[in-house]
Amino acid sequence: MKSALRAMRIGRVLLRYRLDDLLDDTPAERWLKLMRPFVPGAAPSIASMPRGARLRLALQELGPIFVKFGQILSTRRDLVPADIAEELTHLQDRVAPFDGGVARGLVERELGRSIADAYASFDTTPLASASIAQVHAATLHDGREVVVKVLRPRIEVQIAADIALLKSVAGIVERAHPNADKIRPREIVAEIENTLAAELDLQREAGNASLLRRNWENSPDLYVPEVIWSHTAEGAMTMERVRGIPSDDIKALDAAGIDRRRLAAKGVRVFYQQVFRDNFFHADAHAGNIWVDATRKQDPRFIALDFGIMGQLSSEDQYYLAENFMAIFNRDYRRIAELHVQAGWMPAHIRIDELEAAARAICEPYFTRPLSEISLAEVLVKLFRMAQRYELTLQPQLILLQKTLLNIEGVGRQLDPKIDIWAVAKPVLEQILVERYSPQRLAGEFRKRLPEMVTRAPEVPRLLHAWLQQQVEGKHELSMRSRDLAELARIAHAAQKRVVAAVLGSGLLIVAAVLYALEAGGPQLLGVPVSTWVAGLGGAWALLAAWPRR
Incomplete structure (x- = not known):
């Protein structure tokens, strides 16, 4: 009954924002038509909006889980039309806070002790409130200022109900929509479910923050606040309190005397180092989560916040992606085509010369512009879209990386509109590749694996003899996994x-x-x-x- 009522409410909101036009020729559209006489028509101001803007407003009205759904959907530019994905990036995850007294009780339950035992002070008025959790200021008994992030009450139940509803809708779309094979609704919902599950575990988020802090400890480029592990659990997390200026507040940065050009170049370098040096990158790097340390005027650095969504790549994807970037820098379109096939992103039967010509058609127009006007993220997005026509298969992490690159370049150009992204990124990437695949690094990897190799060495003669015996007797079997x-x-x-x-x-x-x-x-x-x-x-x-x- 509750699911039916929730579905009816969703239907009313979709009709109010005239989103039935996104469901042409589907059973869902016919169901909405039956509801239309009972729903007030859309206001002229709404009806005249682009479809992306109408979808964004509808998701905001449906509530925090649907806001999160829209934010995740905005990262899947391989599945969502460009105009809708771009509009969904503007979704603001700011919702009404829940009662501070309730938050206090939830923290006590998670930590297994009273607030007075855990903190010298705890402000029940939240500093910020979002769809999954909200944040409160507090002080430890040793005088350190901290913030406490606590999950919303019964948020797991609400998310489970909404995910179940989304799965039902995805099933209908999959059966009825003429382009279901391109939309892949079940895959989208599964990704949303996995992302939300990760965000519901604050201890996991604390682990992400701890690793990122270790990677950038004592760095003049990026600061990551310390996790207070003694005051952290699955439903509540305590971190060092930091202060800074949001990276998109240009007036405040100028008033603070921050060298924005230097800061913009640092932002690009930090991104490439996170991806290709550490293989652990902040994948939700919008201005709300990236602040600037206002105390460092001539040598500014960023402050990272919110570590619920982090990205990693396999070593193979990391290598092929880095080589793709270098091939783009060097205008080596043949290499771009070969790498896409070698990486397994595209089937081996694709003709390399056709793929090379398509890559050239996309990249070459960009090189007629000044380098400061070229967006590497935009080139990468278009290459991925081109490759989709040639049966491209992308991992979600590559899409996450693409979205993060767009965010980073956007922040960089806000700070310094004339930044030459290519000039900043190329030497960083070259240096990382030299270090990563140097003889010293390979020798280090060999030494790391040496104990394992020594342990298994006694088995090698027996395994070799068994294999040769199979060949001689014609008993060798080919195991097909594909x-x-x-x-x-x-x-x-x-x-x-x-x-x-x-x-x-x-x-x-x-x-x-x-x-x-x-x-x-x-x-x-x-x-x-x-x-x-x-x-x-x-x-x-x-x-x-x-x-x-x-």
């Missing part, structure tokens, strides 16, 4: 059976012909010559064998 290979094996097996059946059927036809020639007027079965029965059976068998199967 679904495609398994499907090919199934088709080949079915084809083999059809060939055998066809041969048998043809053989029966031949036997029938011989019988007919040699035994005219011979034995009969039910009044029909045996040769005719054999011919009929053979023909039917051959026909069935040749009949195409799906």
Whole structure:
């Protein structure tokens, strides 16, 4: 009953913002048409808005979980039209706070002790409130100022209910929408579910913050506040309190005397170092989560906040992505095409020359502009979209990286509109690649794995002997793990059976012909010559064998 009422409310909101036009020719659109007489029409000011703006307003009205849904959806530019994705990036995760007394009780429950035991002071008026949690100022008994992040009450129940509803909607869209294979609704909902599950575990977020702090300890470029582990649990997290200026508040930065050009260059370098040096990057790097330390005017640094969404790449993707960047820097389109196939992002049957020509058509126009006007993120987005036409398969983390790169470049250009992203990024990336794949680094990796190799070394002669024995006896088996290979094996097996059946059927036809020639007027079965029965059976068998199967 609750799900039905929630679905009805969603339907009313969709109609109020005229979003039924996004569901053309689907059962959902017909269901909304039935509801339309009972819903007030959209105001002219709403009806005239672009569809992305109408969707953003509808999600804000539906509540915090749908705001989070829109924020996550904005990162999937491979699945969502560009105009909608761009509009969803403007969703603000600011919602009405819940009662401070309730927050106090939740913190006590999570920490297993009273507020008075845990903190010298605890402000029940929140500093900030978002869809998943809110933040309160507090002081430890040793005098340190901290902030306490606490999950909203019963947020898990609300998220579970909304996710269940989204899964039902995704199922309907998958069955009914003509472009369901491109939208991939179940995949979107699964990604939303995984992201929200990670954000509901504040101890996991604290672990992310702790690792990022260790990677950037004593850095003049980025500061990460300290986690107070003695005051952190799954539903409440305590961190050092920091103060700074949001990175998009240009007036405040100028008033503080911050060197914005230097800060912008640092932001680009920090991003590439996080991705390619540390392989651990802040994947929600909008201005609200990236502050500037106002106490360092000539040598400014960033302050990172909110560590619920972090990104990592496999070592293979990391390598291929870095090489792609270098190929773009060097205008080596053949290399871009080869890397996309070598990385496994695209099937091996794609023609390299066609892919090279497509990459050249995308990248070359950018090089007619001054380098300071070229957006590497924009080039990367267009390359990924181009590659989709050639059966591109991307991991969600690559999409997350793409979205983060867009955020970082946006912040950099706000701070310094004339920043040459390419000039800043290329030497950093070159240096990281030299260090990562240097003989010293490879020797270090070898030393790290040496104990494992020594441990397994005694097994090698036995395994080698067993393998050679299999080869000699012809018993070596090929294990197919790929679904495609398994499907090919199934088709080949079915084809083999059809060939055998066809041969048998043809053989029966031949036997029938011989019988007919040699035994005219011979034995009969039910009044029909045996040769005719054999011919009929053979023909039917051959026909069935040749009949195409799906």
